[in-house]
Amino acid sequence: MLETDMLRLLDVVARTGSFTAAAVELNYTQSAVSRRIASLEAEAGGPLFERLPRGVRLTPAGHVLHRHARDVLKRLDRAGEELAAIRHGTGGRLRVGAFASANAVLVPNALRDFRAVRPGVEVTLVEGLSGELMDGVREAAIDIAVVSDYFSDVALGDETEITPLMEDELLVALPADHPLAGGDVVDLRDLRDESWIAGAPPDGATTLGEACARAGFAPRVDVRIGEWTGKLGYVAAGLGVTMVPAMAVPAVRGDLALRRLGQFAPRRTVYAALPRPALASARALLGFLQHGQDGLFTGD
Structure with missing residues (x-):
């Protein structure tokens, strides 16, 4: 099995055309680069570089492996970027649940403001009864849910975080x-x-x-x-x-x-329910839900 750092080494040597230049860029010794390339060639079943008086160049087998290595490295880089976006709440998928009347004004307004500042997050919506939505949060099928304690029981647990949003008359x-x-x-x-x-x-x-x-x-x-x-x-x-x-x-x-x-x-209390730990994007939407309820009639 080819390791990622070996594929990166192959790419740097192919790009620089030199074991010495690759060693400088990767902060290795030249002998370490030579040993690693020799190990990679043994695993590949043949030479990957022609040793020249000055530098090296890819063999036909080296060209094939380098092409696939670059594809793998690009995919890994993209995966890293997407994972970073999820960690920071600027990308990835956010699954939002809400009961029917919360979808009339509160949730749409919050999502409008959320999307204005986090357009890279893909939002999917689920509508249902509060008990069903709470099950979805606990089962990691929903990332944030707007639920009510009036029409159905809201089961609390250590794995679920509950934040009151408003009292609804x-x-x-x-x-x-x-x-x-x-x-x-x-x-x-x-x-x-x-x-x-x-x-x-x-x-x-x-x-x-x-x-x-x-x-x-x-x-x-x-x-x-x-x-x-x-x-x-x-x-x-x-x-x-x-x-x-x-x-x-x-x-x-x-x-x-x-x-x-x-x-x-x-009267009923309306909550936001999030799993622990919660996505950064879910926490961001929670902030908009908390601010969005200020403009609603709450009977006070």
């Missing part, structure tokens, strides 16, 4: 002509007779059910839609009301009325 979305759309705050108890547009799955504890239980009633759910953007279409059509994360307010269609729910408003 849920609002109620009403048709623009709804009788309660005129005020700034809607008492959730005043919505007990409404038809609710809720998310999937249809059974088990839900954000809506828990909030309404605190207000003293069970919601009547006539339509279930998996994505929060789909719920808004049903609200705009006058088919019911729904809850909307405050962090997604800038992306909500303009023909709806968004109102706070006061004392019964559900």
Whole structure:
């Protein structure tokens, strides 16, 4: 097996045409260069250089090996550059996960600013529930994830780093002509007779059910839609009301009325989850996520 330093020596001798010049460039003795080249020739099965009165030149076999050596060395140099870029967070791949409403404004804005300063990083996106995303972080399938503690349990462990990003309040979305759309705050108890547009799955504890239980009633759910953007279409059509994360307010269609729910408003904490150790590029994106949430409505 040819070693990398032997291939580099071959390249320098071929380029300089001299054992002496190669020894000076590589800080070897001339005898050390001669011994190494002789060892390389023994491994190659024949002479690689013609010894001339002044210097050396490649044999046909030497030309073949030198050509392949240069290809290998170029590839290794490129690999070193790419590894350095990953270490410094300026290159490589960054796998980003987020739950659906985080992808409405928070994550896109952070990625826009991130790409402006680190265009060499290849970003891939994964959308899913917080529990699924946390699994991806722990299994090294995701490099940074935006997750919530409200809709699913966030499992913590020594191998995962959790950074709080924001407290997110849920609002109620009403048709623009709804009788309660005129005020700034809607008492959730005043919505007990409404038809609710809720998310999937249809059974088990839900954000809506828990909030309404605190207000003293069970919601009547006539339509279930998996994505929060789909719920808004049903609200705009006058088919019911729904809850909307405050962090997604800038992306909500303009023909709806968004109102706070006061004392019964559900809240959740939004986190960034990173594996330990984290990529430099993931830490850079974390900084943009932390600054990006400043411009969002958080219910405060």
